[in-house]
Amino acid sequence: MQQDLKQRTKAFALRIIRLYAALPSSSQAAQVIGSHLLESGTSVGALYLVASRSRVRSEYIAKLEVAQQALEETIYWLELLIEAELMEAAQLRKLIQETTELSTLVTTYIQRAKTPPPPKQTISR
Secondary structure (H helix, E strand, C coil), rough: HEEEHHHHHHHHHHHHHHHHHHHCCCHHHHHHHHHHHHHHHHHHHHHHHHHHHHCCCHHHHHHHHHHHHHHHHHHHHHHHHHEEEEEEEEHHHHHHHHHHHHHHHHHHHHHHCCCCCCCCCCCCC
């Protein structure tokens, strides 16, 4: 599962990069929003990679929480591109869906990491 999320977040970053490259360079608003989108969308995979290499649970949780924030920012910037009429909603529907799915996965990972392990059972003799 962790390898799958690593690959998914990298593929997600590549989609964000392609979207940014496709934004009209003549529109200052598109370029400003696009640069924020590029930063938040490409950082998710890097943050997940760092989290997966954490030495302690608290570090893992902290990095995943930052990745979660980046996903929330990404959704915001994608919605702003639509609401500012810089892109059509249909063009971004699948990317927004993937962002939401990744957010759900990261939230699940955070919740699991925050759940304390069950107490060890002792065997009485």
